[in-house]
Amino acid sequence: MITLFSFQFTTADLLIFLLVAVFVGMSKTGVHGTGMVAVPLLASVFGGQLSSGIMLPMLCLADVMGVWYYHRHASWEHLKKLFPWAVIGTVFGTIVGGMIDDNIFRMIMAVIIVGSVIIMLWLERGHKEDIPDYKWFAGLTGTAGGFTSMVGNLAGSVMAVYFLSMRLPKNSFIGTTAWFFMVMNWFKVPFHVFAWHTITWNTFLLNLSALPLIAVGALIGIVIVKNIPEKLYRWFIIGMTLIAAIMMLV
Template sequence: MITLFSFHFTTAQLFIFFLVAVFVGMSKTGVHGTGMVAVPLLASVFGGQLSSGIMLPMLCLADVMGVWYYHRHASWEHLKKLFPWAVIGTILGTVVGGMIDDHIFRMIMAVIIVGSVVIMLWLERGHKEDIPDYKWFAGLTGTAGGFTSMVGNLAGSVMAVYFLSMRLPKNSFIGTTAWFFMVMNWFKIPFHVFAWHTISWHTFLLDLTMLPLIAIGAFLGVFIVSKIPERMYRWFIIGMTLVAAFMMLV
């Protein structure tokens, strides 16, 4: 066993934790689905709710990197519609998340991800105009995004549905997503500290040791995204989301 800040790991668990850190960095610089793959991986080491608290500071550190690189491409028109509803969803997620066990957590997240993939595929099959750019749709998506982000750090699939349906180009998609999650992830910290008690000094120090791997993942993400054509990027997001759903179910 290997001990880091009062946490005990097998060699395999520590490798998974290192891989999660790289995936988190990649997810914030455009390799969107890796963040959703990281969630079930980390849950396999720490369990559902605790893994949410351990991952959150890692996400916050990676968010800064993503915003630093893509901040010029954000669509604030869409963000202003989403933020108030995402706050409501976060509060709702705090209440509900404290009542569910790991099994229910995994089932809820899997259903949400699979549903998001179905909608993404439906949009790509020639129904792009069927999702309206209306306030009610932003409200529904923002609430769902805040809820899933709080419960399991898995709002990526929900927000991908919204931003893809708004037909944002690649860089604008990444920049807008980066700003959304940086604001919401930092907003979630007090709920994890004072309501769920899943972030402590020990978990923060543990996350801080992952910073070099998060940075490697972030630079790797920038390189990979630069090589993916615009249309192929949309299908890449869908494919990675589907992988995350499969991992959550098994």
């Protein structure tokens, strides 16, 4: 066993944790599906709710990198519609998340991700115009995004549905997503500290130790996004989302 900031790791568990750090960095510079794959990986080491609190500071650190690189491409018109509803979803997620066990956690997240994949495929088959840019859709998506982000850091699939349906180009998609998650992830920190007690001094030190690998992942993500065509990028997001759903169900 390997002891790191009071946590006991097997060699395999430590390698998973380090791989998660790389995936988190990649997710914040455009390879969004890797973030959804990272969630079940980390849950396999720490369990549901605790893994959510351990991952959050990693996400906050990586968010800064993503926003720094893509901040010019954000669509604030869409963000203003989403933020108030996402706050409501976060509060609701805090309440519900404190009452569920790991099995229910995995089931809820798997259902949400599978549903998101189905909608993404439906949109890609030529139905983008069937979801208008109405306030009710932003409200529904923002609430669902805040809830799933709080419960399991898995709002990536939900928000991908919204931003893909809004037909944002690749860089705008990445920049808008980066700003959304940076604001919401930092907003979630007090709930994890004072309500769930899943962020402590030891978990924060554990996160800091992973910072170099988060930076490596961020650089890898930038390279991938630069070299992937627009249409292939959209299918890549769908494919990685589907992999995350399968991992949650297994």
